Amino acid sequence: MGVLLEFLETTGFATMTLGNVLMIVIGLLFITLAITKHYEPLLLLPIGFGAIVGNIPSIPGMALSVYDEGSVLNYLYFGVGQGIYPPLIFLGIGAMTDFSAMLSSPRLVLLGAAAQMGIFLTLIGALYMGFTPEEAGAIGIIGGADGPTAIFLSAKLAPHLIGAIAVAAYSYMALVPVIQPPIMKLLTTHKERLIRMPPPRQVSSRERIVFPIAAFLIAALIAPGSLALVGMLMFGNLLKESGVTDRLADTARHAFIDIVTVLLGFSVGASTQAQTFLTPQSLSIFGLGALSFAIATAGGVLFAKFLNLFTRNKINPLLGAAGVSAVPDSARVVQMVGHAEDPHNHLLMHAMAPNVAGVIGSAICAGILWSVMVK
Amino acid sequence: MVDPQTGLQNITAGQGLAITAVGMTIVFAALSMISLFIARLPGLLRLVAVVFPEAVAATPRPKVETDELPAIAAAAAAAYHVTRGAGVERA
Numbered sequence: 432m433g434v435l436l437e438f439l440e441t442t443g444f445a446t447m448t449l450g451n452v453l454m455i456v457i458g459l460l461f462i463t464l465a466i467t468k469h470y471e472p473l474l475l476l477p478i479g480f481g482a483i484v485g486n487i488p489s490i491p492g493m494a495l496s497v498y499d500e501g502s503v504l505n506y507l508y509f510g511v512g513q514g515i516y517p518p519l520i521f522l523g524i525g526a527m528t529d530f531s532a533m534l535s536s537p538r539l540v541l542l543g544a545a546a547q548m549g550i551f552l553t554l555i556g557a558l559y560m561g562f563t564p565e566e567a568g569a570i571g572i573i574g575g576a577d578g579p580t581a582i583f584l585s586a587k588l589a590p591h592l593i594g595a596i597a598v599a600a601y602s603y604m605a606l607v608p609v610i611q612p613p614i615m616k617l618l619t620t621h622k623e624r625l626i627r628m629p630p631p632r633q634v635s636s637r638e639r640i641v642f643p644i645a646a647f648l649i650a651a652l653i654a655p656g657s658l659a660l661v662g663m664l665m666f667g668n669l670l671k672e673s674g675v676t677d678r679l680a681d682t683a684r685h686a687f688i689d690i691v692t693v694l695l696g697f698s699v700g701a702s703t704q705a706q707t708f709l710t711p712q713s714l715s716i717f718g719l720g721a722l723s724f725a726i727a728t729a730g731g732v733l734f735a736k737f738l739n740l741f742t743r744n745k746i747n748p749l750l751g752a753a754g755v756s757a758v759p760d761s762a763r764v765v766q767m768v769g770h771a772e773d774p775h776n777h778l779l780m781h782a783m784a785p786n787v788a789g790v791i792g793s794a795i796c797a798g799i800l801w802s803v804m805v806k
Numbered sequence: 807m808v809d810p811q812t813g814l815q816n817i818t819a820g821q822g823l824a825i826t827a828v829g830m831t832i833v834f835a836a837l838s839m840i841s842l843f844i845a846r847l848p849g850l851l852r853l854v855a856v857v858f859p860e861a862v863a864a865t866p867r868p869k870v871e872t873d874e875l876p877a878i879a880a881a882a883a884a885a886y887h888v889t890r891g892a893g894v895e896r897a
Contacts, residue, residue, distance in 0.1 A: 533844070537841040537842070537845040538841065538845075540837050540838075540840055540841040540844065541834070541837060541838065541841060543837060544833050544836075544837040545834075548830065551826035551829050551830055552826070554822060554825065554826065555823070555826060558816045558817045559814070559817055559822075560812060561811060561812035561816055563820070564825075567822070568825075635848070635851065636860070637851050637854075637860060638848065638851060641851070642844065642847070645840075645843055645847075646840050646843075649836060649839050649840050649843065650836055653832060653835065653839070654832060654836060788837060791837065792833055792836075795836050795837070796833055799828075799829045799832050799833065803825055803828070
């Protein structure tokens with residue numbers, strides 16, 4: 432009888448807190464949103480299930496949770512905590528990405544830079560709220576709208592905030608179609624939204640091969656902290672564009688990225704234990720995350736309008752909203768908003784230019800913040 | 807951990823404005839250089855092509871036997887007729 436009572440005391444029912452229950456409900460909500468609404472299902476589903484797993488209370492003396500050294504989950508989480516998974520995801524993204532749109536419209540690259548304003552203004556907001564500079568940098572990167580980049584920088588600057596930052600980043604990325612359109616409409620006139628872009632030019636195979644090498648050299652020499660992210664992104668792209676490593680490129684963009692996504696999503700979810708996740712800090716991070724997405728969108732749109740003051744060939748300012756990475760969701764939103772104004776205006780291909788530039792821009796920002804804040 | 811210092815004092819202590827100014831300048835510089843490089847790349851590659859011409863993949867012209875032409879034309883006409891007919895029915 433004593434053994435039975437002892438065993439019952441170790442069950443999850445006996446040690447579960449209200450916070451754990453709440454986190455399990457949040458995990459279920461993520462899974463529901465992934466399945467019914469198709470909101471970033473490849474990420475929300477693993478994160479949601481991970482949150483359920485991570486909120487089953489551990490038994491003292493047994494290495495079970497993400498934070499127990501030597502546990503299985505702890506080994507899986509190693510790739511998150513040390514920032515290993517994000518560059519591997521970037522390898523797959525590079526092998527998927529077609530930079531042709533960007534190569535045919537170099538001026539649209541600048542919109543990807545302007546949208547990074549969200550990162551730095553959020554950093555100021557986080558400092559204002561009392562976060563340390565390292566935490567503020569990690570929170571600010573949510574504005575880059577790039578999950579792997581946000582996890583990478585959090586792992587380097589504020590590992591204790593990874594769970595909240597990752598969940599905020601991926602949640603808002605899923606909400607891009609909700610967050611961006613009102614801001615885009617508010618900051619542009621009907622006439623501006625009707626601007627048509629010239630058709631993109633044909634990009635040669637040599638251009639597509641030279642670009643990843645040159646872009647890596649420029650980015651890594653200017654911001655060496657971005658070496659791992661930009662390096663893997665451009666390496667993946669070179670595998671794709673070289674035309675001689677189709678097998679490697681195919682593996683990188685399919686099986687490889689899928690495996691890493693599963694590990695990343697699940698371990699991030701499992702790290703959201705109520706005891707570490709349900710804090711006032713997390714609420715502040717969610718608030719600042721929403722703000723950073725809004726600022727990033729506004730920054731891109733306003734910069735496109737600014738460029739139009741000096742250029743003869745006007746840019747449709749909606750394209751600025753695609754400067755936040757969130758590939759390809761924000762480009763799709765640009766297409767959707769532009770299409771609603773003029774059904775014959777197709778902006779998707781043009782929006783991919785600032786969109787992929789935004790990926791490079793946010794990785795460079797992560798490198799800059801890491802370099803500036805490293806002790 | 808939330809620092810006990812908040813507000814403008816914390817922004818100043820954390821060099822928030824300096825980091826923002828420097829960060830935005832660097833990211834603009836990096837992407838401007840990439841943009842400039844992309845803009846100049848076709849010209850550079852034209853120069854390279856003078857020395858190392860780009861190999862154009864030769865695609866052989868499809869051979870069509872002249873005695874097959876009537877059959878192909880009949881198939882195309884039949885397909886057009888069927889498609890058009892289907893379109894009328896749907897309308």
